[in-house]
Amino acid sequence: MKKKHDADSRSRQxxxxxxxxxxxxxxxxxxxLYFGWFIQFESENVIGNSYNSRLDQxxxxxxxxxxxxxxxxxxxxxxxxxxxxxRRSYPYDYLFVHSVGYSSDHGRTxxxxxxxxxxxxxHINLIEKTVxxxxxxxxxxxxxxxxxxxxxxxxxxxxxxNYRGAVLAMEPDTGxxxxxxxxxxxxxxxxxxxxxxxxxxxxTKAQLLNRATQGLYxxxxxxxxxxxxxxxxxxxxSWQDFTFDCTGVYQNGEDTIRCYHGExxxxxxxxxxxxxxxxxxxxxxxxxxxxxxxxxxxEQLLFNAQLPYSMVYNRxxxxxxxxxxDWERMQTAIGQGKTQMTPFHNLLLVSAIANGGTLMxxxxxxxxxxxxxxxxxxxxxxxxxxLMTADDAGFLSHLLEQVVAIGTGSAFRGAPYAVAGKTGSxxxxxxxxTHSWFVGYAPVEDPKxxxxxxxxxxxxxxxxxxxxxxxxxDAYFAMDPQ
Amino acid sequence: xxxLVTTLxxxxxxxxxxxxxxxxxRFFAVPSEAGRNRLCFLQEVCLFLLLALAGAVVxxxxxxxxxxxxFGAQALFxxxxxxxxxxxxxxxxxxxxxxxxxxxxTGFIMLARISGERALRQFVIxxxxxxxxxxxxxxxxxxxxxxxxPWVYGLLxxxxxxxVCVAGSTSYGAQLSISVGGFAFQPSEFVKISFVFFVATxxxxxxxxxxxxxxxxxxAAHVIVLVASRDLxxxxxxxxxxxxxxxxxxxxxxxxxxxxxxGAAAALIACRLFGHVQAxxxxxxxxxxxxxxxxxQITQSLFAIGTGGWFGSGLYQGMPGKxxxxxxxxxxxxxxxxxxxxxxxxxxxxxxxxxMQFMLIATRMQALFYKLIAFGLGAVYxxxxxxxxGGVTKxxxxxxxxxxxxxxxxxxxxxxxxxxGVIQGLYILKRNEEEAEHEEET
Numbered sequence: 074m075k076k077k078h079d080a081d082s083r084s085r086q087x088x089x090x091x092x093x094x095x096x097x098x099x100x101x102x103x104x105x106l107y108f109g110w111f112i113q114f115e116s117e118n119v120i121g122n123s124y125n126s127r128l129d130q131x132x133x134x135x136x137x138x139x140x141x142x143x144x145x146x147x148x149x150x151x152x153x154x155x156x157x158x159x160r161r162s163y164p165y166d167y168l169f170v171h172s173v174g175y176s177s178d179h180g181r182t183x184x185x186x187x188x189x190x191x192x193x194x195x196h197i198n199l200i201e202k203t204v205x206x207x208x209x210x211x212x213x214x215x216x217x218x219x220x221x222x223x224x225x226x227x228x229x230x231x232x233x234x235n236y237r238g239a240v241l242a243m244e245p246d247t248g249x250x251x252x253x254x255x256x257x258x259x260x261x262x263x264x265x266x267x268x269x270x271x272x273x274x275x276x277t278k279a280q281l282l283n284r285a286t287q288g289l290y291x292x293x294x295x296x297x298x299x300x301x302x303x304x305x306x307x308x309x310x311s312w313q314d315f316t317f318d319c320t321g322v323y324q325n326g327e328d329t330i331r332c333y334h335g336e337x338x339x340x341x342x343x344x345x346x347x348x349x350x351x352x353x354x355x356x357x358x359x360x361x362x363x364x365x366x367x368x369x370x371x372e373q374l375l376f377n378a379q380l381p382y383s384m385v386y387n388r389x390x391x392x393x394x395x396x397x398x399d400w401e402r403m404q405t406a407i408g409q410g411k412t413q414m415t416p417f418h419n420l421l422l423v424s425a426i427a428n429g430g431t432l433m434x435x436x437x438x439x440x441x442x443x444x445x446x447x448x449x450x451x452x453x454x455x456x457x458x459x460l461m462t463a464d465d466a467g468f469l470s471h472l473l474e475q476v477v478a479i480g481t482g483s484a485f486r487g488a489p490y491a492v493a494g495k496t497g498s499x500x501x502x503x504x505x506x507t508h509s510w511f512v513g514y515a516p517v518e519d520p521k522x523x524x525x526x527x528x529x530x531x532x533x534x535x536x537x538x539x540x541x542x543x544x545x546x547d548a549y550f551a552m553d554p555q
Numbered sequence: 556x557x558x559l560v561t562t563l564x565x566x567x568x569x570x571x572x573x574x575x576x577x578x579x580x581r582f583f584a585v586p587s588e589a590g591r592n593r594l595c596f597l598q599e600v601c602l603f604l605l606l607a608l609a610g611a612v613v614x615x616x617x618x619x620x621x622x623x624x625x626f627g628a629q630a631l632f633x634x635x636x637x638x639x640x641x642x643x644x645x646x647x648x649x650x651x652x653x654x655x656x657x658x659x660x661t662g663f664i665m666l667a668r669i670s671g672e673r674a675l676r677q678f679v680i681x682x683x684x685x686x687x688x689x690x691x692x693x694x695x696x697x698x699x700x701x702x703x704x705p706w707v708y709g710l711l712x713x714x715x716x717x718x719v720c721v722a723g724s725t726s727y728g729a730q731l732s733i734s735v736g737g738f739a740f741q742p743s744e745f746v747k748i749s750f751v752f753f754v755a756t757x758x759x760x761x762x763x764x765x766x767x768x769x770x771x772x773x774x775a776a777h778v779i780v781l782v783a784s785r786d787l788x789x790x791x792x793x794x795x796x797x798x799x800x801x802x803x804x805x806x807x808x809x810x811x812x813x814x815x816x817x818g819a820a821a822a823l824i825a826c827r828l829f830g831h832v833q834a835x836x837x838x839x840x841x842x843x844x845x846x847x848x849x850x851x852q853i854t855q856s857l858f859a860i861g862t863g864g865w866f867g868s869g870l871y872q873g874m875p876g877k878x879x880x881x882x883x884x885x886x887x888x889x890x891x892x893x894x895x896x897x898x899x900x901x902x903x904x905x906x907x908x909x910x911m912q913f914m915l916i917a918t919r920m921q922a923l924f925y926k927l928i929a930f931g932l933g934a935v936y937x938x939x940x941x942x943x944x945g946g947v948t949k950x951x952x953x954x955x956x957x958x959x960x961x962x963x964x965x966x967x968x969x970x971x972x973x974x975x976g977v978i979q980g981l982y983i984l985k986r987n988e989e990e991a992e993h994e995e996e997t
Contacts, residue, residue, distance in 0.1 A: 083926075085806045087918040090930055093799060094914040097937050101907045104941070104950050105900055108860075111948065112896045116861030124846045125858040127874050134558070206559045 293499025296408030348480025359406025496534030
């Protein structure tokens with residue numbers, strides 16, 4: 074009897090041991106799969122990190138590959154001299170220093186940093202690689218083809234002229250960044266020689282700062298996009314009935330809000346107030362808005378939030394809370410006050426409007442090719458989030474179209490393509506000229522390009538920033554007749 | 556030239572270990588003794604070829620003739636170990652011996668690359684441990700009294716852990732070792748084994764509620780002392796091993812469920828209460844937030860694995876030295892970086908093979924005492940490998956345990972030799988029994 078009982082419990086124990094063994098083997102298999110997944114898919118995103126010093130070693134065997142523009146120009150290349158020393162050179166000196174960046178003794182920035190791994194990998198065939206290895210010759214690294222367009226970049230830089238500021242352009246339906254200009258800039262070939270001067274404490278030019286993605290500015294009237302959307306959301310049925318009688322000066326208690334140069338706009342509905350950028354009308358709207366909802370909308374539009382972007386940038390901030398007084402509410406509604414925004418973020422916002430509310434993830438690398446031009450890796454457009462409903466986007470595009478049709482966007486009247494956009498003239502210090510903003514896209518019926526311009530201390534958006542944007546649009550449609 | 560040899564040999568080494576690993580599992584599908592012996596022989600050929608290749612690379616890269624001597628000594632050691640074991644015990648499990656040698660060999664290669672001095676030290680300890688533990692199967696076969704002294708195992712183990720907790724020296728925030736005659740000695744590595752013996756002897760006596768309660772109390776005492784020493788990895792190993800042994804012995808699902816629930820609750824509380832636990836969990840959840848601080852080790856490990864890719868950078872072509880404590884807890888990352896992700900996966904599969912063999916032996920043992928010992932040691936081995944590789948690859952939070960036979964460290968090495976020796980002993984015991992029965996029948 075005892076023996077039978079023992080045999081029973083033994084078989085039960087063995088069954089349980091087997092169960093546990095299968096469970097354990099299953100865990101191991103999961104771990105192995107995870108490990109494989111990491112190596113195959115995830116590792117690429119990880120190893121480009123600047124903390125990974127391993128990549129530097131690759132350059133012992135590989136000549137760093139070149140970076141090309143979308144239209145085939147060489148933007149960065151490594152030149153090897155007779156005695157074998159290598160030098161990274163940038164044929165366009167200043168032009169791409171904030172997008173392609175530089176690779177120097179003082180670190181790497183821009184695409185030189187982001188694409189570091191690709192530039193130091195070589196996809197020539199294995200035999201050739203082996204022969205090189207035997208002869209002790211370095212293999213050529215892969216070349217990175219960026220989305221940047223040389224012609225547009227040159228146009229944008231020339232149009233911005235001597236102003237400090239930024240010009241950005243991207244395709245709203247793909248997220249490809251076509252242009253990224255930040256001024257003042259510096260010669261990428263002279264980073265090491267000029268390092269001390271660039272980083273000196275008394276250097277007020279801040280050339281190292283990429284104003285396009287890192288510069289924080291008051292958004293001025295371009296922020297009326299957010300304010301107008303919030304007003305419509307809070308008054309879905311009655312926003313069309315909005316009227317405001319503009320005398321050029323809006324008085325609320327002791328506070329005074331002036332329209333640009335004190336211009337009196339007369340009786341304005343919401344669309345007209347937006348098109349003419351009437352500060353009084355929007356200050357009054359600001360007093361009516363629900364501060365908590367306003368803030369939620371701003372955050373939904375990526376204020377105080379991370380952007381879907383893998384290079385250096387600063388977060389825009391929307392600071393107004395429910396405790397804000399009337400003055401702050403009025404200021405915030407017209408894009409003054411404590412709100413701060415990067416030109417890059419403003420570009421993304423207007424691109425999302427152009428793209429029916431969906432923001433495409435902005436990117437700068439189109440593809441990686443081996444030295445023979447065969448594609449090794451292609452980057453495809455992907456959605457970076459929905460900022461607003463298609464209905465909201467439709468409403469805002471209508472407002473933006475009216476800016477050009479009847480309002481401050483006169484710079485685009487008569488263009489062979491239809492533009493929608495918003496100007497802005499942001500005050501930042503009493504007694505100084507305003508920062509000049511423009512955000513917009515074209516053509517209205519099927520947006521192909523979105524542009525953001527910020528010119529520091531340049532005056533009104535309509536007179537300075539808008540013509541710069543026009544130059545970029547003109548250049549774009551001249552080479553791409555769609 | 557050296558670079559080319561390194562590049563070529565890395566593919567060959569991957570091929571060799573892949574073949575080896577394949578045979579490791581093919582073994583079970585081969586019924587005949589002769590066929591199995593042939594497979595094991597081929598495995599040994601792979602092992603020695605791999606060692607020779609690695610030796611050549613290390614020699615070329617360091618340009619140090621003594622390395623030839625060192626790898627020659629390793630080859631000699633493996634030949635002697637594999638032969639002598641089978642001379643003394645003709646029924647020894649050849650597959651298990653091979654696996655132990657392959658894991659050791661990988662460890663030697665990687666350590667020689669990271670630090671020649673440490674590799675030499677590891678080698679000397681391995682040789683001594685191999686010689687010492689060769690008597691274990693003999694002892695197990697002859698000494699039935701091992702099953703009669705639970706309190707010796709239990710109290711001795713607790714006492715050792717307690718001494719470490721009070722007087723141990725601190726490394727990486729945990730009290731792990733005590734110094735005896737100049738040697739830093741890590742008792743928890745050995746108490747793992749005595750603990751399994753303790754639990755097995757207790758359950759072998761009786762499975763009534765009182766015995767279970769007493770055993771649980773002593774097991775809990777082990778875990779608590781370890782937690783107090785901040786040795787979380789070991790605490791987890793003890794806890795899970797006990798729970799699984801209890802479940803197998805009693806076949807009671809309630810114990811397993813209740814134990815796991817309590818364990819999870821304790822883990823949550825520990826996470827809230829202790830800063831160091833929380834730091835580990837945060838470093839696991841998002842190491843990229845704090846690359847320079849808490850996340851440093853794990854991100855360096857991921858850089859190593861990711862940069863090495865499937866085929867590795869080749870020996871001496873990576874930077875395993877960037878990972879803190881790479882030669883101990885993070886050796887898996889170093890192997891993956893320089894010898895390749897495929898090699899590392901094979902290593903994982905070899906460990907899995909060892910574990911499955913342990914379990915197979917456990918199911919074949921008749922007496923509950925032996926069954927539980929085989930199972931318990933298997934559980935210890937499994938949990939340890941899982942915690943180590945899982946931690947290195949960011950599959951789970953890192954707990955700071957070694958990879959048996961591969962990681963650097965005398966205590967870990969000796970205790971794993973003991974563990975493998977005991978399992979060999981059980982296997983030999985069983986085979987001898989079967990042989991005797993077979994002879995009686997004929």
